[in-house]
Amino acid sequence: MTPVLVLSGILFAIGVFGVLTRRNAITMLVSVEIMMNAANLNLVAFSRLHEPKLMTGQTFAILGIGIAACEAAVGLALILAIYRRFSTTDVDHLDLLKG
Amino acid sequence: MTTATTVLFVVFGVLAALSALYAVLTRYLLRSIVALGAFLTALAGIFYLLAADFVAVVQIFVYVGGIVVLMLFALMLSSSGVRHPTASSDRRSLGSIVAYAVGGMLVWASLRSTLPGMPAALPDSVPYLGRAFLNEQLFPFELIGVILLAAVVAALALVRKERA
Numbered sequence: 712m713t714p715v716l717v718l719s720g721i722l723f724a725i726g727v728f729g730v731l732t733r734r735n736a737i738t739m740l741v742s743v744e745i746m747m748n749a750a751n752l753n754l755v756a757f758s759r760l761h762e763p764k765l766m767t768g769q770t771f772a773i774l775g776i777g778i779a780a781c782e783a784a785v786g787l788a789l790i791l792a793i794y795r796r797f798s799t800t801d802v803d804h805l806d807l808l809k810g
Numbered sequence: 811m812t813t814a815t816t817v818l819f820v821v822f823g824v825l826a827a828l829s830a831l832y833a834v835l836t837r838y839l840l841r842s843i844v845a846l847g848a849f850l851t852a853l854a855g856i857f858y859l860l861a862a863d864f865v866a867v868v869q870i871f872v873y874v875g876g877i878v879v880l881m882l883f884a885l886m887l888s889s890s891g892v893r894h895p896t897a898s899s900d901r902r903s904l905g906s907i908v909a910y911a912v913g914g915m916l917v918w919a920s921l922r923s924t925l926p927g928m929p930a931a932l933p934d935s936v937p938y939l940g941r942a943f944l945n946e947q948l949f950p951f952e953l954i955g956v957i958l959l960a961a962v963v964a965a966l967a968l969v970r971k972e973r974a
Contacts, residue, residue, distance in 0.1 A: 712871060713925060714819065714843055716920030716925075717858075718823045718928070719916075720913055720920055721827055721913055723912065725909070726830070727909045727913075728908075729834035732906075732920070737881060738825075741833055741842055741843065741846045742833075743831055744818070744846060744850075744862040744873075744877065745853055747874075748849070748850065748853050751812030752856065753859065756861050756901060758862070759860060759862075759924050759929065760926070763929070763938075765942060766935070766942040769862050769865050769939055770942050770947045770951075773864075773865060774951075776869065778879060778954070779872075779873075779949065780833050780876060783877045784962065784965045785869075785965055785968070787880055787881065791969050794831075799865060
């Protein structure tokens with residue numbers, strides 16, 4: 712059990728590092744997907760530990776994958792719309808609301 | 811866990827961590843997305859080792875077959891695969907401090923916890939999964955269909971060409 716949790720923690724930290732340091736919107740989305748998958752790994756691991764016949768963790772993981780698909784679709788559509796208007800996907804250049 | 815499972819877990823785990831690190835660190839957007847695909851495939855292997863076969867298959871179908879391809883299309887439509895500048899060094903050090911803190915905390919907590927070892931897996935997990943989705947989890951299961959529809963409509967509305 713513990714090795715799975717350790718791996719999940721390391722992967723989550725890699726995702727946090729990516730979101731904080733990368734400035735490209737698509738790479739930030741990649742980092743968010745890494746973090747979501749680290750969470751899914753925990754859900755699947757604990758599903759085997761607690762009430763394996765109820766499958767609560769695995770159903771949560773599958774629903775989470777579905778939510779991630781929605782998030783990626785809407786996020787990439789937003790990135791495309793932003794690129795059409797500003798010709799960049801660098802989030803540092805999107806400062807229209809800055810006074 | 812048997813020896814083979816342990817060895818495979820270590821192999822897939824190292825593969826997942828390395829490809830995630832590469833996806834985050836590389837300066838090329840295309841390589842980042844391909845590394846994400848490798849990471850997701852390695853994680854599907856770990857799901858399979860944890861006796862979650864169906865989740866592993868869904869992971870391959872939805873993530874590797876869907877989201878990674880979607881990202882590649884977004885990359886093709888928005889910019890060529892040229893290098894993109896990474897963050898300045900001050901933000902980089904701040905990011906690594908926060909990442910080390912979060913990761914260290916998570917790893918420390920999981921090493922300190924006294925969890926029991928992995929119990930034996932169910933011989934066949936898919937029938938239980940189907941029963942759970944059509945009984946206890948029926949409402950979220952139906953709800954995710956509505957959310958998917960809303961996401962598709964929203965994505966179409968966002969990228970639609972505005973008629974001048």
